Amino acid sequence: MNPSFFTKHKLALLLFSFFVLTVTTSAQTLKDVFTNSASQVLYLGIDFTKFKVIDEPTANATDIRERQYAGINDLIINEAKKYDLKSAFQRNEMDHDISFVAERNSKANIADIVSTNTADYHRLKDSDIESLVKGFSFGGKKGIGLLFVAEAMSKSEKSIAVWVTLIDMGSRKILMTERLEGKLAGFGFRNYVGGGIKSVIDQIEKKKYKEWKGKFDH
Numbered sequence: 068m069n070p071s072f073f074t075k076h077k078l079a080l081l082l083f084s085f086f087v088l089t090v091t092t093s094a095q096t097l098k099d100v101f102t103n104s105a106s107q108v109l110y111l112g113i114d115f116t117k118f119k120v121i122d123e124p125t126a127n128a129t130d131i132r133e134r135q136y137a138g139i140n141d142l143i144i145n146e147a148k149k150y151d152l153k154s155a156f157q158r159n160e161m162d163h164d165i166s167f168v169a170e171r172n173s174k175a176n177i178a179d180i181v182s183t184n185t186a187d188y189h190r191l192k193d194s195d196i197e198s199l200v201k202g203f204s205f206g207g208k209k210g211i212g213l214l215f216v217a218e219a220m221s222k223s224e225k226s227i228a229v230w231v232t233l234i235d236m237g238s239r240k241i242l243m244t245e246r247l248e249g250k251l252a253g254f255g256f257r258n259y260v261g262g263g264i265k266s267v268i269d270q271i272e273k274k275k276y277k278e279w280k281g282k283f284d285h
Contacts, residue, residue, distance in 0.1 A: 097242040100211060100233060101280040104157050109236070111214040112140045112165030113229075113264065115172045117199065119187040119219040120180055128180040131256065136172040138257040140165050143264060150265055155272035156213070167205060168214075188219045188228060196230050196244050205236040212236045215267075218246070220260060225251050227263035231271065243283065247275065 099106040115136045120126045143150045144163055153161045196216055205212065216230040232244040249266030253259045 097211075097233065097283050100156075100242075101276075101284040104159050107210055108156060108158060108161055108233070109208065109210060109212045110152055110161055110163040110165075111205075111212045111234075112163070112168035113143070113215040113217050114168045114199065115139075115217050116175045117191060117195070118175070118180065118217040119182040119190075121182045121185060121187055121219055122222040123181065123220075126181050126256075128177045131180055132172070132175050132177055135256050135260070136175070137169060139260050139264070140168060140172075142257060142261045150261075150268055151272070152213070152268060155268050155276060157276060161213075164208070167203065171203075182219070185221065185223065188221045188224060191216075191218045191228075191230065191246070193241075193244060196232060197241055200232065200234055200241055201239055203234075203239060205239070209237040210235075211242065215264070216244075220251060220263065224248075227251055227260060227267075229264065229267050231267065231275075243279065245275070245279075247271075 100108060113136075115132075120128075120131065143152075144165065147153070152158075199216060200214070203214075212234045214232045214234055216232055218228040218230060220227040226248045228246060228248050230244050230246050233242045234240065235242055247267045247270055249263035249270070251259050252262030252266070
């Protein structure tokens with residue numbers, strides 16, 4: 068038998084093994100997130116495209132879209148020790164790419180931002196988050212992404228509602244989403260909302276991550 072047959076067969080086997088190994092190591096699951104602190108989770112930022120500012124008569128919707136959304140997202144990144152997502156999600160490292168939410172937020176409908184309807188604070192459902200994620204572009208990225216979807220902030224409630232969402236970016240499938248509320252705190256719109264986001268992150272670190280781990284690690 069031609070010796071080259073064995074060489075070609077061995078090469079094909081090696082390539083197949085490499086392919087299987089690559090697929091296995093790159094295909095993360097929700098269980099991986101909660102059992103392996105070395106597994107990669109990419110922080111995608113805060114999506115404000117569904118966001119409502121309720122009962123804030125001085126709110127400037129144009130400024131909120133054009134300046135504040137980007138400022139809040141930058142705040143989380145630039146003050147990473149304060150907004151400690153890495154500790155909250157028990158990661159050794161957590162990379163980020165907020166370019167996708169930046170593009171989406173810049174196109175939010177200004178007319179839809181300010182509201183005087185208190186029911187807007189509890190209007191979104193799981194299916195709304197699923198639709199939002201299906202319409203997302205992740206630029207060909209694979210693996211698990213962490214996205215915050217901001218639903219609304221309420222002056223009377225003094226809180227912000229955020230959907231904390233883990234996503235399989237390759238399939239744009241939601242692996243987990245849960246609505247949390249954070250207490251607003253601080254001066255100026257950016258810091259006020261930022262205080263609410265910090266409250267959400269603190270809840271995850273102190274309580275919610277442990278709950279999720281117990282639910283999804285088996």
